[in-house]
Amino acid sequence: MTTLKTSIEKLPHIGPRYVLCLKKLGIKTAGDLIFHFPFRYDDFSDFRNISDVGVGEVVSVKGEIVEIRNVRTRRRRMTLTEAVVEDDSGAIQVIWFNQPFITNNLKAGMSVSLSGKVAFAKEGLQLSSPAYEVLGKSGLHTGRLVPVYHETEGVSSKWLRAHIKPLMWLTDSIEEFLPAEVLEKQDLLDMHEAIRQIHFPEDTTGAKLAKRRLAFDELFLVQLYMQRQRQKWQGQKAVEIKYSKGLEAEIKYFLEKLPFKLTDGQKIAIWKIIKDMEKDSPMNRLLEGDVGSGKTLVALLAVLAVVRSGYQALIMAPTEILARQHFAESIKRFSGTNIRIALLTGSESRFFDGREENDLTKEKILSIIKKGEVDLVIGTHALIQEKVSFKNLALSVVDEQHRFGIEQRAQTQNEIADVEDVLKMTVPHLLSMTATPIPRTLALTVYGDLDLSVLNEMPKGRQKIITKLVASGNRDNTYDFIRDEIKSGRQVFVICPLIEESDILEVKSATEEFERLSKEIYPDFQIGLLHGKMKPKEKEDMMKKFAENRINILVSTSVVEVGIDIPNATVMLIEGADRFGLAQLHQFRGRVGRGEYQSYCFLFTDSTSSKTHRRLKALIESDNGFDLAQKDLELRGPGELVGVRQSGLPDLAMASLSDSELIQATREEAQIVLEKDPDLKKYPKLLKKIESFEKDVHLE
Numbered sequence: 001m002t003t004l005k006t007s008i009e010k011l012p013h014i015g016p017r018y019v020l021c022l023k024k025l026g027i028k029t030a031g032d033l034i035f036h037f038p039f040r041y042d043d044f045s046d047f048r049n050i051s052d053v054g055v056g057e058v059v060s061v062k063g064e065i066v067e068i069r070n071v072r073t074r075r076r077r078m079t080l081t082e083a084v085v086e087d088d089s090g091a092i093q094v095i096w097f098n099q100p101f102i103t104n105n106l107k108a109g110m111s112v113s114l115s116g117k118v119a120f121a122k123e124g125l126q127l128s129s130p131a132y133e134v135l136g137k138s139g140l141h142t143g144r145l146v147p148v149y150h151e152t153e154g155v156s157s158k159w160l161r162a163h164i165k166p167l168m169w170l171t172d173s174i175e176e177f178l179p180a181e182v183l184e185k186q187d188l189l190d191m192h193e194a195i196r197q198i199h200f201p202e203d204t205t206g207a208k209l210a211k212r213r214l215a216f217d218e219l220f221l222v223q224l225y226m227q228r229q230r231q232k233w234q235g236q237k238a239v240e241i242k243y244s245k246g247l248e249a250e251i252k253y254f255l256e257k258l259p260f261k262l263t264d265g266q267k268i269a270i271w272k273i274i275k276d277m278e279k280d281s282p283m284n285r286l287l288e289g290d291v292g293s294g295k296t297l298v299a300l301l302a303v304l305a306v307v308r309s310g311y312q313a314l315i316m317a318p319t320e321i322l323a324r325q326h327f328a329e330s331i332k333r334f335s336g337t338n339i340r341i342a343l344l345t346g347s348e349s350r351f352f353d354g355r356e357e358n359d360l361t362k363e364k365i366l367s368i369i370k371k372g373e374v375d376l377v378i379g380t381h382a383l384i385q386e387k388v389s390f391k392n393l394a395l396s397v398v399d400e401q402h403r404f405g406i407e408q409r410a411q412t413q414n415e416i417a418d419v420e421d422v423l424k425m426t427v428p429h430l431l432s433m434t435a436t437p438i439p440r441t442l443a444l445t446v447y448g449d450l451d452l453s454v455l456n457e458m459p460k461g462r463q464k465i466i467t468k469l470v471a472s473g474n475r476d477n478t479y480d481f482i483r484d485e486i487k488s489g490r491q492v493f494v495i496c497p498l499i500e501e502s503d504i505l506e507v508k509s510a511t512e513e514f515e516r517l518s519k520e521i522y523p524d525f526q527i528g529l530l531h532g533k534m535k536p537k538e539k540e541d542m543m544k545k546f547a548e549n550r551i552n553i554l555v556s557t558s559v560v561e562v563g564i565d566i567p568n569a570t571v572m573l574i575e576g577a578d579r580f581g582l583a584q585l586h587q588f589r590g591r592v593g594r595g596e597y598q599s600y601c602f603l604f605t606d607s608t609s610s611k612t613h614r615r616l617k618a619l620i621e622s623d624n625g626f627d628l629a630q631k632d633l634e635l636r637g638p639g640e641l642v643g644v645r646q647s648g649l650p651d652l653a654m655a656s657l658s659d660s661e662l663i664q665a666t667r668e669e670a671q672i673v674l675e676k677d678p679d680l681k682k683y684p685k686l687l688k689k690i691e692s693f694e695k696d697v698h699l700e
């Protein structure tokens with residue numbers, strides 16, 4: 001007997017060729033097929049008398065085929081299938097292109113239902129390439145809201161409809177995992193009804209209710225997952241960093257020495273962190289703020305608190321260059337405090353003993369870390385994977401956390417919890433930092449396992465970067481301007497267009513741009529190329545060269561690191577700017593304007609659409625990453641936001657992230673359930689479901 005678990009090979013009418021194609025869509029069982037939801041519908045529910053149809057309308061008609069035949073066109077070598085269909089009110093011509101097999105299925109005299117757009121042809125009105133089916137059959141492809149699915153080669157929506165429909169009876173065996181009180185309070189369709197309606201809705205309301213129910217499921221599971229992760233993390237022990245009078249004085253002294261005042265956001269963030277670290281359960285906080293908003297300084301204050309309480313701290317950066325940058329900044333800020341700092345990366349091992357900085361061997365550094373003779377360790381992520389042993393690690397800072405999806409985040413947490421030291425029973429407090437601002441409602445879902453602090457304003461006195469939109473025809477002026485900048489000693493970033501479909505194409509286009517600039521535009525300048533297919537070491541070397549001003553122009557794909565401080569770079573040129581989200585463009589822009597010189601961001605675009613121009617103009621008007629991310633969310637949807645796209649959320653959850661009402665509802669219900677029953681003992685079906693969800697997250 002067929003069940004949800006029956007593999008598709010065993011289903012009737014699915015040949016081996018289709019089995020392979022379906023696997024590409026991730027469909028392996030009958031259940032998978034049922035859970036392959038349409039992403040939209042063709043509204044063919046408008047049945048008309050043939051005499052009532054008008055040009056440009058999408059309609060459905062029923063009638064009898066009067067004649068049908070295939071015709072070869074001589075000029076363009078196409079096969080046309082021409083037909084006339086008639087009902088009591090009149091007749092209409094029908095035409096299909098290059099589908100000669102249609103005449104195998106449809107014959108004169110048959111009654112058919114047709115859905116499609118009405119066009120005007122030489123001899124009157126015509127239905128052009130309509131969907132069709134023989135009347136008396138199920139009413140699957142015409143005359144209703146017709147589901148349209150993600151397809152793959154060989155598997156069309158039509159095929160999917162025909163094979164999903166006969167499995168609909170299986171919905172009866174799907175277990176309802178949502179608690180009854182949640183179903184009732186949120187007024188949700190039951191599971192069986194939702195699945196039937198998502199595929200073959202009675203009307204648009206039915207489709208909407210079904211989508212709400214199924215999106216609720218995914219978001220609810222995501223929220224539950226996040227909160228269980230939070231529970232698990234907080235269930236561990238951490239050392240309490242007591243905010244003593246002595247510590248207060250230390251912090252005051254540190255702040256007085258700074259050549260600037262903290263922003264309000266920084267003050268609030270550091271206060272929250274201090275409060276978090278006073279507890280005996282580990283902190284897990286995310287600090288969100290634009291490039292240059294001063295996240296590192298907040299982290300250093302947290303480090304100060306921990307070190308002054310007698311414990312060690314760790315800062316991890318995604319690249320060696322960033323690690324080196326943090327090392328330099330830490331030495332600068334901590335000079336005169338006796339704090340001992342080590343830098344440990346693949347290629348460097350250095351030690352600052354509170355007064356001076358030296359190279360030491362890696363072994364030596366590892367051994368003094370273990371003995372507790374280093375207070376702050378700075379390194380790349382690879383560092384903890386190599387299992388450095390500490391004496392008493394109480395704080396880990398992870399910079400640029402945004403590149404990790406939910407599953408990598410869970411992994412980082414595990415690794416940090418596993419770091420070896422003598423404090424066997426505790427895990428370090430964890431502070432993550434990201435320069436990818438995400439609107440708050442989204443962050444509550446995507447980062448629902450973390451507490452959130454936001455740096456929403458830039459330190460005072462930052463220069464404004466002059467941003468300009470440049471139509472492709474006006475390149476030359478900009479190239480001349482750039483030439484002058486380089487001649488005065490400045491440096492330039494060139495970002496190549498994003499090509500979603502293919503890394504290889506993206507690398508190719510960057511390589512071509514590199515050649516073009518080197519040979520045609522700036523043969524007299526040093527130009528470097530950076531892309532994602534290069535080895536980490538090659539990338540590091542190239543960045544280093546640029547940082548040391550040994551190249552004038554760095555051409556790069558969109559994959560390169562944020563957060564790198566190159567004060568001498570004053571121009572950010574972005575090719576194909578229309579392909580990027582505003583928040584991402586803003587991040588690119590944040591890489592210039594970090595020194596004393598006036599800086600510029602040029603947005604190149606071939607697009608002539610006024611909508612695109614209006615969108616890009618938002619960058620000229622705003623220099624706030626959160627506002628721009630919010631605009632992206634409204635204009636392009638959540639899936640286009642950097643940091644959300646990589647999150648690893650399931651499709652419907654992702655698509656529903658702009659529905660703040662639904663987010664709120666799922667979050668609340670997940671909280672209520674877990675408060676009532678933290679181990680989900682009373683909800684065995686839900687427990688089973690969330691455990692399998694957790695497994696999926698960790699396998700992907």
Ligand code: ADP
Pocket residue numbers: 260261262263266289290291292293294295296297435459460563
């Ligand atoms: P982020 O890591 O958020 O990109 P950084 O922490 O690297 O930003 O800060 C950028 C620069 O701004 C650093 O040189 C830092 O010392 C400085 N800075 C930090 N906070 C302030 C402030 N409140 N006022 C002025 N400058 C600041």
Ligand code: MG
Pocket residue numbers: 292295296399563
């Ligand atoms: Mg930073």
